[in-house]
Amino acid sequence: MSKSLRMSRITTKTVIYIACFFLAVLSIFPFWVMFMNATRSTYEIQQSSVALLPSRFFFSNLKILLGKSFNPLVGFLNSLTISAGATFFSVYFSSLTAYALVAYSWKMRQPFFTVIMCVLMIPAQVSSIGFYQFMYSLRLTNNFLPLILPAIASPAMVFFMRQYLMGALSLDIVSSARIDGAGEFYIFNRIVLPIMIPALATQAIFSFVASWNNLFLPLILLTDKTKYTMPIMVSLLRGDIYKTEFGSVYLGLSLTVLPLFIIYFLLSKYIISGVALGALKE
């Protein structure tokens, strides 16, 4: 390789590393400031709001935070119930629907798939008024069911699962199971689902995170304090009672982020490859 070419290669690589390093700092910086300020007193934060090292006011911030009706444990459990329920339903029934689309040749198969593709384009928010009124007339406000059950019909996930099954499932396995006398439902549960585990895992992570982060619908449907989810609790930190308690606001935010951070760094490999899988199967 000629000298000038090598020089330009080095310059390019330097530019790339500087840019990536800068972006990485940009990703971390807001969260770092948040975690550090969670341990600092309001006075310290007012003096200088960027600190690279923690202080020792964690417990006093915690005391102020919990004294103001902020109960992260309740929010955590509520969010967990909703997210786990919605994730289970969406993953299981999307696989079932996708299997129906892949394994059987029924008359309505193609039209049904076309409908799912169209439904994919409808944003859930535009029907929120009708949804609220419907749930109100069923007396299902302040209930977790309207946040869990609709997950059974997740068009995007059906689409993903169908694409995955088309590549991963050989219909010969299904026919040989039939010869051995297995019922159709049994075949799905015992043979098809295990084949789908990689797809199930990545889709479960996404469904969980999306449901956990959902603010719009819970904010409309849940008015009872004991039913609040994590994002609703976060939105309360915006309120006036926390205006002057910077330390405890940062601490409250930290507490809501911490569980997701832990999950993310444990599973980041699968999350990243899951996003990639979703794109590849387009």
Next chain:
Amino acid sequence: MRQKGINYAKYGYYFSIPFVLIFLLFSLYPLIYTIIIGFTDLRGIGRTAFSFLEDPFQNFKLILANPSFRKSLSNTFLIWIMNFIPQILLALLLTAWFTNNSLKVRGQGAFKVLFYMPNIITAATIAILFNSLFGYPKGPVNDLLMMLGLSDSPIYFLVQKWTARGIVGFIQFWMWYGNTMIILIAGVLGINPTLFEAAEIDGASAPQIFFRITLPNLRTILLYTLVTSLIGGMQMFDIPRLFLLGGPDNATLTTSVFIYNQAFSGSYLYNRASAASMIMFILIMILSGILFLIMRDKDAARRRKEKKAMMRSMKTIREVEV
């Protein structure tokens, strides 16, 4: 039972029943309900009884004439464009770097994990966090700017329209560029590698390979990114609502926040909020339709048609043979 007569096709219907039922009940019915409410006088908390208006389009007319609604539409577009253009450009640049075989960027995995990280955090948290970060007169960003000597006096970011809008756009950009990058990288990895090899043998430069091979082959993925980003952007709610509650002077009021305010905070104007929802829905449909028309792959559609015709003729041949 006749052995020959076992018809498995019916299980296709059985297994789709849960999806169809729940879809009809929780998606289609509320959608139709919302459309209907848009033509009625329904308002006020805890009411379900309504009657149709004498002028059926009254709500739509009122909403379209509402200055806040118009503002919210233009804000939504502005903020979406402010976040999407830098987002797709940066994601494409990073994709080009990370998929370039001769560059071999080290630490790619760690960079990808860090760039994607903001995407998993509750948008509600991020909105409030950024609100604190841009505090005035003392706040991390102001402190940083003055420490670096970029600004002499603290900037009151949150009361100026363009800085406020810019920050909302930036947050969206910051949350989503990592996601877009990973999708694009996956798209590039899905392109047949022999194409790149052939181009390299022919002596194509890195920019030539990127613009002549990578980009054209990424068309479907780009369309997917564009449409999902558009739908997500038009629905933007958490960040504008919690960052500044739509302010200052409605500069960050998005259409979703407008609808929420109409229906659920204070005034309970369900009928007008429904009309606004429908207008937003129609806009999203028109825009997505335009994107599909522009970016559709004409060759693929033709090939599919030909394949279908061939299959049909094969089938008739087989039937004739039997």
